[in-house]
Amino acid sequence: MPGIKDVAAHAGVSAATVSRALSGNGAVSASTRRRVLAAAEELGFVISYNASSLASGRTRNVGVVLPGVGRWYFAKVLEGAASALIEAGYDLTLYNTGDGPGHRESVLKEMLRRKRLDAVITVALRLTDEELAQLRAVDKPIVAIGGPLPGTAAIRVDEVGISALATGHLISLGHTRIAHIGGGEELERDFQLGGTRRTGYEGAMRDAGLTPEPGWVASAEFSVAGGFRAAKALLARPDVRPTAIFCAADEIAVGAILAARDLGLRVPEDLSVIGIDGHDMGEVFGLTTISQSPEGQGAAAVAAVLALMRNEPVDDFGFFPTEFVVRSSTAVPGRLRA
């Protein structure tokens, strides 16, 4: 493997000049630069990031910390971040806090501090004060997606707002018997989505003067199976059956639609269902949802992190934009039909 010295010899310049020509840091005459680039190309020179990092303190590597990659939302965020980082010439080191009891601790305590990172992007992570202090001690730019980290740049959608919007959509159609399926307890710790989305639902209900029946605020895993089970329970008793369900995630919503079909209920005639996400599966089910482009969130976090590394101010871009996608799973409730 040729090193910078080989390139220098080949181009008839010093290693320092090669470094400057290749990195763009420092002035180099056009003709010298050309010679250096040609020599590097010819020899197939590839820089050693370790040496470069050690000498410069910059690593060209960004850490992405998330609670799992199996779930749709995380995978999409990761995809968006990976794409943006590769475009910018950065490596992506993946830290999965979710799988395994000690992993979360070892990620936060050790991995992140090994000085191999220029910046950190966290996804849907709620940190304890101690964990946050550890992260900050690294003194690198941090951008949080989803989970607001106090005092940190954040990419986040208006959870309460879109939840109220989704609930309001059902209300405006004439529904009064509206249930909600949110995230389960284990999810609360990190994701904290459940809480905020439920808040939006409850606010919209209250504002409309509606009171959910007991049991209408359920929780489920963020999965089709989770939604299926929760909706089955929710729809089991005909006397207190809701006419609409606002689900905190599209996968839950799909599960709810399947549960309804399973019980012989028609969607949307007998039951309206709305989700949040913009999951690819939504189209097949005609799912009305609020699309939140997780890929876009990942890319936005990368942009913010790159700006912070250049010491550019990151304007507080407010909430990440979402899109209301109306399909066929929501409609006027049956009893109001002509």
Added chain:
Amino acid sequence: MPGIKDVAAHAGVSAATVSRALSGNGAVSASTRRRVLAAAEELGFVISYNASSLASGRTRNVGVVLPGVGRWYFAKVLEGAASALIEAGYDLTLYNTGDGPGHRESVLKEMLRRKRLDAVITVALRLTDEELAQLRAVDKPIVAIGGPLPGTAAIRVDEVGISALATGHLISLGHTRIAHIGGGEELERDFQLGGTRRTGYEGAMRDAGLTPEPGWVASAEFSVAGGFRAAKALLARPDVRPTAIFCAADEIAVGAILAARDLGLRVPEDLSVIGIDGHDMGEVFGLTTISQSPEGQGAAAVAAVLALMRNEPVDDFGFFPTEFVVRSSTAVPGRLRA
């Protein structure tokens, strides 16, 4: 940030001894080791991987190259690999060749050669000879999952065998009109799953003396929506309608089940459907499938890579085990019922 010298001073030994005590390479007396560990702990010492890598040539970092993370299979493989790597104290650098035209090339040409990797795991990647040569030039252990890289350790399921098994299951139930939905063309380039799975299907059909109608071998995106569309087309003409479909992926199979329901066909009474994967969604749909544990494949690849790095021989473990999961989406065809 304290360095190795600080620890050395604190423990009253040389930096060399600290290095040996902390890394385990080289002999250190028990009492010295204890003092060093105590000093490191007290100072909150965290090693600089860059410096360590530069000096030793080992990076404690494994690269994982895959064509995307959005698809279920990849996300699960990644999850399994990430978990196993963190357990072993390794970082995981993610390379996504899939998103963006130039990404594949830049990953293979540049990123992988930056000497920041101890080993590489590729997932479902079919490389050109040139790309393979580039990869090999890095001279690090390589383990391929799914996509067989000539001359490389590989984790792979018996694609042809399980496809024949799935098709055979339908045949043994009495089906003769069996269609197949495989992966689309764009998938072929990297995944090459479609091809081998179709081969298994065709072989089983031939062995049973069955000839598929024209149009019964369809292809789709590996997604619910893709399967839905392909199955809709497949089931459109009642005169040549199959009584069973073998789908190359569970997501396709779920799409097929939804398409059947949409057309008023009952599963399994009017149509049997079988998939491959073991997708979490399968249970809700009662999907019969062949489960292939992608997390397990990711973990197995990590185990192989770790062994190779220790210069241990990696036994050719044959095919990665799969599990036949019979649920309610497959049954004796309607016309044979009592």
Added chain:
DNA sequence: CTGAAAGCGCTTACAG
């Protein structure tokens, strides 16, 4: 078992 010293392959003031 331990230490002094060279070296890993770059980057960057510093001087010209």
Added chain:
DNA sequence: CTGAAAGCGCTTACAG
């Protein structure tokens, strides 16, 4: 614009 030299923070023969 360019080069010589020091240094980034470790590891590892080498010598004792």
